[in-house]
């Protein structure tokens with residue numbers, strides 16, 4: 001079979017499909033190329049030119065504890081959260097990172113105690129985002145270590161609970177399981193998917209450390225920009241120190257570009273500033289596309305007569321759209337009930353669909369995670385295949 005990385009394909013490159021060489025579609029990564037369509041329409045509004053002499057200094061704002069944070073980027077982040085209502089920004093430090101992946105590591109560093117002789121135990125409820133265990137143990141740090149499923153956690157020492165909500169991979173809303181009242185526990189809330197295209201915005205989140213990323217908000221994963229909202233001064237300072245030690249700040253060009261992208265998103269919802277090239281506001285477009293895709297997937301797996309199962313999501317009132325809506329997560333978390341098939345990943349691979357198997361998320365191989373954010377041609381092939389395999 002011909003293998004092609006979905007990420008390497010241009011939006012208009014329709015793959016040639018032949019029965020002799022069926023195309024392998026790669027829906028393993030959550031590469032958010034689906035959003036390209038919107039940004040192509042946005043055209044010049046979202047285009048940025050940076051002159052040769054600009055963005056040369058290491059420093060962005062010497063008056064801010066986060067001295068590498070671009071003012072324009074900070075303003076757009078605050079403005080967007082206030083508009084969407086998904087997180088409380090007042091009284092919070094904003095820390096920019098090279099993707100929220102860097103901020104996740106900065107937060108682990110900031111929450112662990114360098115004077116303790118035991119590493120802090122890092123836990124999360126299953127199924128957990130597959131990067132958490134590997135990124136936690138990658139450097140074999142003496143500060144923290146991966147300790148697995150929070151429900152089974154019985155450790156004595158200090159712990160850090162990772163709460164991903166809506167959760168990658170299963171799309172469900174999550175809350176912390178362990179209490180932090182004993183003084184031993186801290187939490188990191190990864191809210192990468194707490195945006196109106198994926199789920200109902202039911203309240204403005206107000207946790208100690210909240211992580212967001214432009215990758216899943218607007219689809220610009222390649223800009224490598226994430227941000228943390230942090231309550232505590234000391235924790236914020238330690239996270240900033242980590243980023244200083246790690247990369248001496250964060251690309252200014254990327255921050256300026258991210259600010260532009262976020263401003264187009266915001267303006268696309270404002271009738272007086274309507275971006276003339278886009279006909280639809282960003283979150284409306286993104287929500288409509290996700291709804292269509294989920295409807296198509298639900299329809300396609302009907303022919304499996306119950307062999308392939310997707311979770312049901314509760315309908316909730318969304319404060320942002322003022323509508324009752326269902327969740328349409330960035331990933332389909334699918335279970336295989338087919339007799340004799342224990343390795344669902346292997347089964348789909350034989351049908352030239354690459355996914356990520358349940359074992360990466362701390363559960364059985366009967367589950368797979370499938371990206372719902374690829375480009376239309378790939379998604380079309382995926383739907384066609386799912387509707388004929390049994």
Ligand code: PMP
Pocket residue numbers: 030098099100101102129164168190192212213214215221224225226
């Ligand atoms: N958290 C979650 C839950 C994610 O799914 C992802 C991206 N797959 C990230 C963090 C990382 O995002 P970024 O591209 O900003 O590093």
